[in-house]
Amino acid sequence: MSTTPTEVRTTATTPEPMLPRPYRVQRIRQETSDTFTLELEPESGGQELEFAPGQFNMLYAFGVGEVPISISGDPIRPAILVHTTREVGAVTRAMRKLKRWDSLGVRGPFGVGWPVVPARGADVVIVAGGIGLAPLRPALYQILAARKYYGRVVLLYGTRTPADILFRRELQQWRSGFDLEVHVTVDRAMGNWRGNVGVVTTLISRAPFDPHSSVAMVCGPEIMMRFTVQELERRGVALENIYLSMERNMKCAVGFCGHCQFGPTFICKDGPVFRYDRLQSLLAIREI
Numbered sequence: 001m002s003t004t005p006t007e008v009r010t011t012a013t014t015p016e017p018m019l020p021r022p023y024r025v026q027r028i029r030q031e032t033s034d035t036f037t038l039e040l041e042p043e044s045g046g047q048e049l050e051f052a053p054g055q056f057n058m059l060y061a062f063g064v065g066e067v068p069i070s071i072s073g074d075p076i077r078p079a080i081l082v083h084t085t086r087e088v089g090a091v092t093r094a095m096r097k098l099k100r101w102d103s104l105g106v107r108g109p110f111g112v113g114w115p116v117v118p119a120r121g122a123d124v125v126i127v128a129g130g131i132g133l134a135p136l137r138p139a140l141y142q143i144l145a146a147r148k149y150y151g152r153v154v155l156l157y158g159t160r161t162p163a164d165i166l167f168r169r170e171l172q173q174w175r176s177g178f179d180l181e182v183h184v185t186v187d188r189a190m191g192n193w194r195g196n197v198g199v200v201t202t203l204i205s206r207a208p209f210d211p212h213s214s215v216a217m218v219c220g221p222e223i224m225m226r227f228t229v230q231e232l233e234r235r236g237v238a239l240e241n242i243y244l245s246m247e248r249n250m251k252c253a254v255g256f257c258g259h260c261q262f263g264p265t266f267i268c269k270d271g272p273v274f275r276y277d278r279l280q281s282l283l284a285i286r287e288i
């Protein structure tokens with residue numbers, strides 16, 4: 001790594017960022033009991049939605065509401081738009097009820113993504129908690145597609161129980177390759193789980209990466225991200241090489257309504273991915 005990586009700044013390139021475009025559900029996959037993946041294609045056909053890993057779209061369940069959801073697919077295959085969503089409330093519940101060929105509005109992509117290209121030359125440590133693996137998956141795809149440019153690449157993933165593990169088959173494939181080190185842990189072991197037990201931060205001290213030449217990308221509940229940063233710092237990773245995704249509530253996604261504004265910072269357009277040293281003061285503020 002030659003210099004401190006800078007964020008990838010990419011904002012919506014659509015001429016009308018406030019206007020949802022109709023997409024139809026092409027495929028639905030139930031990932032866990034409360035989490036599902038939708039594969040979408042534009043109703044009008046043709047247009048590909050290019051995106052950077054870490055960016056999100058506003059998904060509009062017609063007649064119910066609109067929510068920000070990160071893109072969880074492969075940036076090299078933008079023809080199909082992939083979103084992995086946990087059902088928590090009215091809009092995500094309506095999305096879960098969609099059937100094949102049903103319509104959904106899409107605005108985006110929005111926001112600043114993970115520093116995948118600037119991290120070339122460094123080791124990469126990806127720390128994900130629960131649904132936090134979804135916004136990080138495009139970064140993993142992009143890194144693996146250009147694997148020779150990176151040092152060691154480590155994925156540390158934690159969930160509450162084994163039943164909450166996302167993308168199981170892919171995790172197994174990644175683990176059986178030689179180019180990505182995958183460690184999974186659960187808070188509570190159940191069934192025939194024989195893997196690690198404990199929160200994801202416990203994996204950091206023994207993970208194989210060089211802390212002095214590493215870029216860390218972290219996504220999960222805010223409490224998990226705080227403790228992850230502490231552990232990474234204890235291991236010797238510089239704060240300016242740690243990136244977090246702040247998935248706080250937002251409305252317009254284009255820095256207009258102020259719903260996600262903290263002082264001069266808008267989560268929607270300056271984030272959701274931030275360098276930790278620029279985020280420290282923001283993390284101290286509770287969500288409004």
Ligand SMILES: Cc1cc2nc3c(=O)[nH]c(=O)nc-3n(C[C@H](O)[C@H](O)[C@H](O)COP(=O)(O)OP(=O)(O)OC[C@H]3O[C@@H](n4cnc5c(N)ncnc54)[C@H](O)[C@@H]3O)c2cc1C
Pocket residue numbers: 056065067068069070071084085086087088089090091092093131134135246247248249250272
């Ligand atoms: C940039 C960004 C990217 C996101 N990416 C994803 C993703 O890839 N997959 C995914 O499942 N979710 C993601 N989220 C969270 C998702 O937007 C919310 O879960 C969704 O808005 C909930 O809407 P709802 O109407 O279903 O629930 P609501 O009725 O609005 O909320 C249900 C409960 O969830 C809480 N909640 C709502 N939004 C959030 C939030 N952002 N963070 C924490 N708690 C929240 C509410 O306070 C309430 O307790 C992302 C959020 C942001 C800001």
